[in-house]
Amino acid sequence: MQTLIFLSNKLQNPSEYKFLNLPLEFIAFGITEGKMYSHFRNRGVFVAPADTRVRWGNSVVYGGLFHVPDVEFYLRILDAYHENSMSSLGKNHYYDTHHRHLYNVTPIYFNTLDELARLQYKEGRGTPAHLYMGNLQHPKIARRVNETKKSYRIVSGIDVQNFTKLFGEVTT
16 A cells, blocks of 8 residues: 655644654655645645636645555544545545545655745656545535635645745754
8 A cells, every 4th residue: 555645734744743643754845736725614725636617826736745654544544634534435435525545746855945936846756645635526625616706725835834844844
C-alpha cells in the first residue's frame, strides 16, 4: 500500500499533527492539480478537482508530502479526521465530506519562501500519494465550489499560515 500522503490543510502544520500523535515524516513540499476553497464554518481549507466549473485562478495546490509509517492504521485516523469512510468500507461513500484518492504529486525544492513566491523552485519526479479531495456531491462542499455571489476560492492554492509553519519547522 502507498505510504505517502499529501496534506495541504492545517494537518501540514507540525503542531497540529503532533497534537494528534500522528508520526508523519516530512519528505518534501509538493504540488498537485486542484483548486483550494475555504471550508464551511471556517474549519480550514479543502481541495477540489481542477476541472470544476470555476475556470479562473490557479489550478495548482501547494502542501507537504509526508511518509506515513504503519499506513493502514494511521489512514484510519486520517479518514476519520477528514470524514471519509474509505478505510471502513473499502470505497468512498456518497455522503463523505472528503474522498481519499491516489493523486500524482510533484515534489518541489526551494530554499526560501521568496523563491517559492516567485515560482523559482525545482520540480522532482511525480509520485502517487494519498490526497483528501472535497466530495463535490456533498451539499456543503458543492455550495462552496458553485457559489457565484461570494467566492470561497483561495486563488493562491496555498494555506499560507500552516505552510509557513511547516517551512519554519523543516528548515531550522
